[in-house]
Amino acid sequence: MKYERFILWNGKMLDTTNEQPHIDLEERGLQFGDGVYEVIRVYKGTLHLLDPHITRLYRSMEEMELTLSLSKAELIASLYELLAKNQFQEDGIIYLQISRGVQPRVHTFSFDATPTIYAYIRKKERPALWIEYGIRAITEPDVRWLRCDIKSLNLIPNVLASTKAERKGCKEALLVRNGIVTEGSHSNFFLVKNGTLYTHPANHLILNGIVRQYIISLAHTLHIPLQEESFRVHDVYKADECFFTGTTFEVMPLTHLDGTAIQNGQVGPITKLLQKTFMQSFSTSSVFWS
Ligand code: PDD
Numbered sequence: 001m002k003y004e005r006f007i008l009w010n011g012k013m014l015d016t017t018n019e020q021p022h023i024d025l026e027e028r029g030l031q032f033g034d035g036v037y038e039v040i041r042v043y044k045g046t047l048h049l050l051d052p053h054i055t056r057l058y059r060s061m062e063e064m065e066l067t068l069s070l071s072k073a074e075l076i077a078s079l080y081e082l083l084a085k086n087q088f089q090e091d092g093i094i095y096l097q098i099s100r101g102v103q104p105r106v107h108t109f110s111f112d113a114t115p116t117i118y119a120y121i122r123k124k125e126r127p128a129l130w131i132e133y134g135i136r137a138i139t140e141p142d143v144r145w146l147r148c149d150i151k152s153l154n155l156i157p158n159v160l161a162s163t164k165a166e167r168k169g170c171k172e173a174l175l176v177r178n179g180i181v182t183e184g185s186h187s188n189f190f191l192v193k194n195g196t197l198y199t200h201p202a203n204h205l206i207l208n209g210i211v212r213q214y215i216i217s218l219a220h221t222l223h224i225p226l227q228e229e230s231f232r233v234h235d236v237y238k239a240d241e242c243f244f245t246g247t248t249f250e251v252m253p254l255t256h257l258d259g260t261a262i263q264n265g266q267v268g269p270i271t272k273l274l275q276k277t278f279m280q281s282f283s284t285s286s287v288f289w290s
Contacts, residue, residue, distance in 0.1 A: 006085040008119040029099025033153040036060040037097040043282040045089035134253030135171035142175035161185040187246035188212040191239035201228040211245040241268030
């Protein structure tokens with residue numbers, strides 16, 4: 001299954017049935033992973049939580065000293081155009097990537113390269129059964145660099161951890177650095193203990209997920225106490241409830257960690273309440289371009 005027909009390619013809408021994008025061998029995204037990206041959820045043709053994704057993208061670029069001539073408003077307009085051009089009305093994701101551009105291969109970057117920017121849409125159904133019944137995860141050492149707050153293209157530790165999880169029949173790897181639970185390989189992590197939600201603080205050790213931020217705001221609205229505080233693996237086993245959050249995961253219950261059930265593998269009431277409230281954020285909106 002391929003991505004949708006029209007793609008955004010360096011400021012143009014490319015029809016991939018007639019034309020394929022050409023990537024130079026010395027594109028720095030390809031050679032150094034010198035770039036940033038976002039994965040944005042599309043529910044029934046509507047972009048979900050777009051503004052915070054774009055804000056985080058520009059922050060990531062700033063931290064990488066990557067300058068784009070396109071304004072946030074122009075970028076947003078081209079994503080809407082991408083949806084409209086593909087007449088996309090289903091559930092999917094937009095993958096958006098901006099990399100440094102083409103330069104002769106040396107480690108030092110110069111500021112005169114033009115960034116490469118592309119975006120495409122891919123159909124993706126909601127993982128409804130996993131959301132309802134929960135998933136299993138393994139623990140893995142968090143061996144990533146110390147700027148996990150930047151959504152950069154360098155994902156090898158995440159890729160290896162995720163693959164290891166899958167080989168063990170699990171859907172996620174929970175990363176642990178110096179005994180502290182940081183986040184998942186492609187998601188954030190929360191636990192509930194005595195009615196309070198806990199999640200790792202948004203510092204350089206985790207990506208400040210857009211769904212994470214949204215769940216924190218929902219917790220405030222629903223008067224669920226929340227602490228951005230670090231915790232250890234044994235706290236996870238003793239938790240009343242646990243879940244991952246992410247653009248494709250939504251609010252994903254964790255039922256078993258390294259083969260051991262957490263609270264008999266049942267999905268807890270606070271998790272269910274947050275799932276229900278999260279779903280309301282996209283099930284009530286209408287298709288923007290009709
Ligand atoms: N990943 N932490 C990491 C390491 C992630 O890669 C992601 C998302 C998250 C959750 O962020 P958000 O709520 O903004 O999706 C946390 C995306 C989906 C990916 O790389 O495919």
